Amino acid sequence: MPERGIRMIISRRNFLKTSAAAIALISTGGVIRAFDQGAFSTGKGPAYEPWQSWNEEDIDSDTNPLFRFVKASILASNAHNTQPWLYRIRENEIDLYTDISRNIGTMDPYFREMNISLGCAIENLDLAANASSYESKVTLYPGGFEQIHVANITLTPGVMTSPDLYHVIGKRHTDRAAYDSDKQVEPATLQQMEKLSSEFPDVKVAWFTDADKKTEVGNLIIHATEAIIGDQSQSGDSHKWNRHDWDELQRHKDGISIDASGNSEMIRFFGKVLPDSVKSFNDYWLKMTKSPQVSTASVFGMLLVRNQRDRTQLMQAGRLWQRMHLWAVTNGLAAQPLNQLHERRDRELQLGIEPLFGKAIEKLVNAPGYEGLFTFRMGYPTGQALASPRRPAEEVLLTHH
Ligand SMILES: Cc1cc2nc3c(=O)[nH]c(=O)nc-3n(C[C@H](O)[C@H](O)[C@H](O)COP(=O)(O)O)c2cc1C
Incomplete structure (x- = not known):
């Protein structure tokens, strides 16, 4: 039995102990649907893997060292989790392009949210580069839909900065739950x-x-x-x-x-x-x-x-x-x-x-x-927000190095 199957059954057993309602669900055949919908598999599988490996050093020495900045970049906040980005890595620079096919139609007719999302991705990339002692020069390009090249980040060896924000890149999740009503932000x-x-x-x-x-x-x-x-x-x-x-x-x-x-x-x-x-x-x-x-x-x-x-x-x-x-x-x-x-x-x-x-x-x-x-x-949170899916950096690279 594959490892995933074993884990799912264990968590299912635990769950069933505490839930009479779940037993009713099983008796109506709903459990098959529950497996299909991943009810037992929160935060697991390839769609969540980028959250685990984002700051690991690349083992493969042929990989361009700038690649790991893209791995941090793709964890950024982005509208409807559309991830509207494509990257090109060159010797000392990374170019960012919009993938306009990933728009939200009438929810975002002027690409306001798409462009904000690209800015979020640039920020993570910049923080990751700075935390690895690169100095970055970020150039943002104006232009409309016809110009999908939106930014260039040129990197030169420099001094390390902002490690605090960099370290929490993998811990940031949008929290849609209740916030603590007894504790106000000062x-x-x-x-x-x-x-x-x-x-x-x-x-x-x-x-x-x-x-x-x-x-x-x-x-x-x-x-x-x-x-x-x-x-x-x-x-x-x-x-x-x-x-x-x-x-x-x-x-x-x-x-x-x-x-x-x-x-x-x-x-x-x-x-x-x-x-x-x-x-x-x-x-x-x-x-x-x-x-x-x-x-x-x-x-x-x-x-x-x-x-x-x-x-x-x-x-x-x-x-x-x-x-x-x-x-x-x-x-x-x-x-x-x-x-x-x-x-x-x-x-x-x-x-x-x-x-x-x-x-x-x-x-x-x-x-x-x-x-x-x-x-x-x-x-202030009342619980822990969960990760959302991500396409890995490899899937959003225009060229491989
Ligand atoms: C421009 C923009 C608009 C967003 N609008 C909403 C919103 O209206 N409601 C919401 O719950 N989340 C909103 N989000 C959060 C995204 O849905 C979220 O970042 C995305 O699903 C990825 O999840 P994560 O932030 O947990 O990584 C927005 C994010 C961005 C960048």
Whole structure:
């Protein structure tokens, strides 16, 4: 019997001891489906392997030493876990390209999220290079869809910097569960985090901490979620990236899975055996957004840029988000982007309809010369967020060295 099979059966036995409901499930034949959906295999298999090996020294001496920076880069935060990146490694430089086929359609009509995601990947790459004593020169390229070459990172031997953030690259996971309502994030912590933006002149952070503002932001996020659900194209495009079937997840190594949903072990188990439909997913998404996601947020924040039509500013914002999330991890904080507001703002623009959410964002931002780009929540965690799938670095290289 293969090793995976043995482990699955052991964990199944443990689970059954504690769950009369599971016995009922087995008696109805649901256990076969449970195996298919990976209900016993959280965080295992090839789709999760990149989280284990990302900082191992390469044994093969023929491998370009820069390759391991790509292994760190692909663990970055990215919209809907689409991983819209391709890399080319050369002697002393790495080029980053967008894989525009991995877009989220009407959820991201102007590639706002795609470009932020690329910025997140650049930040991990840069941190990994600096932690290996390389000095990096990052050049971000402006341009539209027709220019898929988005960045160049030139590396020269230098001094080691930022090891703290580098070391938690493999521990950073989006936390969609409840945050600790008894422990609020201190203003001093927010101020410290805000300082991370000093390197990015076009990006700023806005915090929403008092009760009224939090209610306003929270309600807008919930209304935007409802608006997405009411828009068949948007919810259909979003749903394409939900991975329900375990084999599909292991094959694609991308998308959103129930394990990353922030649910308890029990709910995740049953979630995996629920029928997969847009309606059931949407019901569940709205419920989770209301509570615990909005209801237990200690603070909401928004990244602002001067001009969101400028791709380089979106990538700068992505770099900052990745850095903030890593910093949050080193300080025991949990984080989750909540971009429904912006997804609706972009959709309104695309359809030419009344800019309800566009106007609401403008009102919230209240910072002349800046536009709201990306909303998130933070707080202290109540559990451990789980890893999401990744395509390994080898699969996203344009050339092998
Ligand atoms: C631009 C952008 C937008 C995102 N929007 C959301 C969101 O609205 N809701 C959410 O739960 N996660 C959101 N995320 C988080 C991603 O879904 C997450 O990073 C991805 O699934 C990979 O998981 P990981 O962060 O745990 O590695 C966003 C991330 C980025 C970079």
